[in-house]
Amino acid sequence: LQGRKEIDADLLDELEYALITADVGVRTATEILETIRQRVDRKLVADAAEVKSLIRQHLLEVLQATERPPAEVGEPPEVVLVVGVNGSGKTTTIGKLASRYRAGNRSVLLCAADTFRAAAIEQLEIWGQRTGVEVIRQQPGSDPSAVLFDALQAAKARRIDYVIVDTAGRLHTKSNLMAELEKMRRTAGRVIPGSPHEVLLVLDATTGQNGLEQARKFTESSGVTGIVLAKLDGTAKGGIVVAIARELNLPIRYIGVGEKVDDLLPFDAEKFIESLFA
Amino acid sequence: NLSEKLQRVFKNLRGEGKLTAENMEVALREIRVALLEADVHFRVVKQLIESVKQKAMGVEVLTALSPSQQVIKIVREEMVKILGTHQSKLRMANEPPTIVLVVGLQGSGKTTSTGKLARWLSKNDHSPLMVSVDIYRPAARQQLSVIGRDIRLPVYEGAAEETTPVELARAARREAMQTGRDVVLVDTAGRLHIDDQLMEELRLLKEALGPTEILFVADAMTGQDAVKSADEFHKQLGITGVILTKMDGDARGGGALSIRFVTGQPLKFVGIGEKFDALEPFHPDRVVSRILG
Numbered sequence: 001l002q003g004r005k006e007i008d009a010d011l012l013d014e015l016e017y018a019l020i021t022a023d024v025g026v027r028t029a030t031e032i033l034e035t036i037r038q039r040v041d042r043k044l045v046a047d048a049a050e051v052k053s054l055i056r057q058h059l060l061e062v063l064q065a066t067e068r069p070p071a072e073v074g075e076p077p078e079v080v081l082v083v084g085v086n087g088s089g090k091t092t093t094i095g096k097l098a099s100r101y102r103a104g105n106r107s108v109l110l111c112a113a114d115t116f117r118a119a120a121i122e123q124l125e126i127w128g129q130r131t132g133v134e135v136i137r138q139q140p141g142s143d144p145s146a147v148l149f150d151a152l153q154a155a156k157a158r159r160i161d162y163v164i165v166d167t168a169g170r171l172h173t174k175s176n177l178m179a180e181l182e183k184m185r186r187t188a189g190r191v192i193p194g195s196p197h198e199v200l201l202v203l204d205a206t207t208g209q210n211g212l213e214q215a216r217k218f219t220e221s222s223g224v225t226g227i228v229l230a231k232l233d234g235t236a237k238g239g240i241v242v243a244i245a246r247e248l249n250l251p252i253r254y255i256g257v258g259e260k261v262d263d264l265l266p267f268d269a270e271k272f273i274e275s276l277f278a
Numbered sequence: 279n280l281s282e283k284l285q286r287v288f289k290n291l292r293g294e295g296k297l298t299a300e301n302m303e304v305a306l307r308e309i310r311v312a313l314l315e316a317d318v319h320f321r322v323v324k325q326l327i328e329s330v331k332q333k334a335m336g337v338e339v340l341t342a343l344s345p346s347q348q349v350i351k352i353v354r355e356e357m358v359k360i361l362g363t364h365q366s367k368l369r370m371a372n373e374p375p376t377i378v379l380v381v382g383l384q385g386s387g388k389t390t391s392t393g394k395l396a397r398w399l400s401k402n403d404h405s406p407l408m409v410s411v412d413i414y415r416p417a418a419r420q421q422l423s424v425i426g427r428d429i430r431l432p433v434y435e436g437a438a439e440e441t442t443p444v445e446l447a448r449a450a451r452r453e454a455m456q457t458g459r460d461v462v463l464v465d466t467a468g469r470l471h472i473d474d475q476l477m478e479e480l481r482l483l484k485e486a487l488g489p490t491e492i493l494f495v496a497d498a499m500t501g502q503d504a505v506k507s508a509d510e511f512h513k514q515l516g517i518t519g520v521i522l523t524k525m526d527g528d529a530r531g532g533g534a535l536s537i538r539f540v541t542g543q544p545l546k547f548v549g550i551g552e553k554f555d556a557l558e559p560f561h562p563d564r565v566v567s568r569i570l571g
């Protein structure tokens with residue numbers, strides 16, 4: 001896209017290719033390019049550089065419209081529930097978040113509510129050891145809501161600042177598993193009124209159009225309040241978040257850029273859009 | 279859905295004349311949108327549309343099928359052509375044990391699929407031994423050990439001095455020879471195709487073990503990136519087959535078409551759940567129906 005000066009069919013084709021291969025989605029890409037085409041027809045756009053900056057501006061507006069600070073939490077603990085489909089990066093993201101909160105001199109407690117998958121509890125315990133954070137856990141196979149209940153009671157008694165809850169990966173098409181999340185949310189609200197205060201959907205940046213349906217369904221059953229876009233250190237661009245922003249108005253809180261404890265960055269919309277076209 | 283949209287496109291065409299460039303143009307646009315929404319890669323869609331156009335031009339509108347049904351039939355045929363009809367089996371080595379490497383991006387389902395493959399092999403008269411060479415992910419080796427206990431199939435745990443992937447895998451092969459296990463399934467760490475160091479690790483592993491199968495495990499919900507990662511793994515390692523996981527969700531799975539297109543390697547198995555019997559052989563017509571929605 002670098003050297004092109006005039007606005008011609010080739011330029012629009014190249015822009016369409018960039019948007020679609022970034023997983024922005026064919027409908028969203030078509031709508032954006034249609035608006036551009038109309039402005040070009042009405043001679044409202046001078047050259048290729050202006051077309052590109054118009055698209056960037058449009059995408060920026062979509063993403064910035066979702067930005068809002070997380071809800072104010074009256075008294076500790078603040079409860080963060082982490083959800084998402086299998087393998088998206090939830091447990092690793094929790095390890096990174098624990099480290100971040102601790103660096104802000106806050107006390108943190110982790111809740112190992114993935115009682116289903118092989119060695120899920122052990123995986124979270126290792127993150128707990130790495131970050132110097134205690135993990136509340138029970139036997140594999142126990143009721144996730146029961147572990148959650150334990151963790152929140154402990155957090156309340158000890159006046160812990162943050163509780164981060166790890167949940168089992170689940171496909172949004174499984175109604176019994178989505179109902180389990182709803183039950184966890186209700187349990188949290190009973191022990192700590194107003195909780196969970198944040199429900200983070202961890203989305204794998206390699207996910208295609210199915211990411212939008214994931215966001216819809218998880219929001220329905222667990223009240224998602226923000227997104228973490230993981231694995232952005234790969235070659236996938238994560239463009240599906242644009243459609244999610246438009247339809248569900250969900251802010252992107254963080255991006256995951258690797259497998260180490262510090263590989264979590266606050267979301268920067270300008271940088272993100274820049275990389276869509278890189 | 280696509281067939282309803284195409285029916286609308288062709289409703290003025292019922293039973294008369296040919297599929298012409300004009301009416302095909304609109305139909306092809308609908309098909310293109312459907313395939314892109316199903317996560318088929320931009321370039322693969324372009325090629326597919328081109329071959330559908332070629333086939334459809336000058337086709338007499340048969341009275342048995344409506345024009346939209348006819349076009350869908352052509353689209354399906356071109357897609358099945360790409361996907362192929364490979365039989366879901368693993369290539370065995372001339373001398374046991376056969377080595378199978380399980381590779382792919384982070385979180386795609388390799389460890390779970392290793393367990394599923396072990397179960398499938400054992401139900402098909404083989405005696406598999408699993409080993410995890412994921413020395414990075416917290417509790418990765420533990421995960422495979424727990425799986426081994428669940429499905430009652432052996433996992434090589436590794437001696438204390440075996441700390442590198444090559445050492446662990448070689449020791450597992452020795453163990454297989456000594457205990458009469460005829461297949462060694464090597465679960466590797468998830469990695470990015472752009473991580474030179476980790477891709478080199480896989481090349482060294484391949485060199486040391488001489489696997490007859492290198493299975494690329496890909497998530498069914500992968501979008502346009504499926505082409506990049508599969509292509510790179512294939513260029514650097516030479517994959518011999520693909521396992522598409524999490525097909526029990528509602529992702530359309532267009533990545534499968536893209537991966538097959540760019541690597542030319544067969545789709546061997548489909549993962550349809552988290553339990554270890556949730557592995558199906560690949561059915562091309564089922565995958566095509568799903569992609570077309």
Ligand SMILES: Nc1nc2c(ncn2[C@@H]2O[C@H](COP(=O)(O)OP(=O)(O)OP(=O)(O)O)[C@@H](O)[C@H]2O)c(=O)[nH]1
Nearest residue numbers: 086087088089090091092169231256257258384385
């Ligand atoms: N490159 C990269 N890998 C990541 C990132 N986040 C997580 N991973 C890796 O992705 C894989 C899956 O991460 P997990 O944290 O186990 O994912 P999960 O969502 O908890 O998985 P389930 O609990 O099984 O659903 C691991 O290999 C992680 O190291 C990231 O930002 N970048």
Ligand SMILES: Nc1nc2c(ncn2[C@@H]2O[C@H](COP(=O)(O)OP(=O)(O)OP(=O)(O)O)[C@@H](O)[C@H]2O)c(=O)[nH]1
Nearest residue numbers: 086087384385386387388389390468524549550551
């Ligand atoms: N629903 C469903 N879940 C699956 C399937 N295959 C794997 N999973 C789940 O996906 C998640 C990730 O699976 P793993 O086997 O840990 O993935 P991995 O590729 O080994 O991950 P890394 O080693 O971190 O790269 C787990 O929650 C699995 O239970 C499948 O076919 N269907």
Ligand SMILES: [Mg+2]
Nearest residue numbers: 090091114120
């Ligand atoms: Mg997890």
Ligand SMILES: [Mg+2]
Nearest residue numbers: 388389418468
């Ligand atoms: Mg694994």
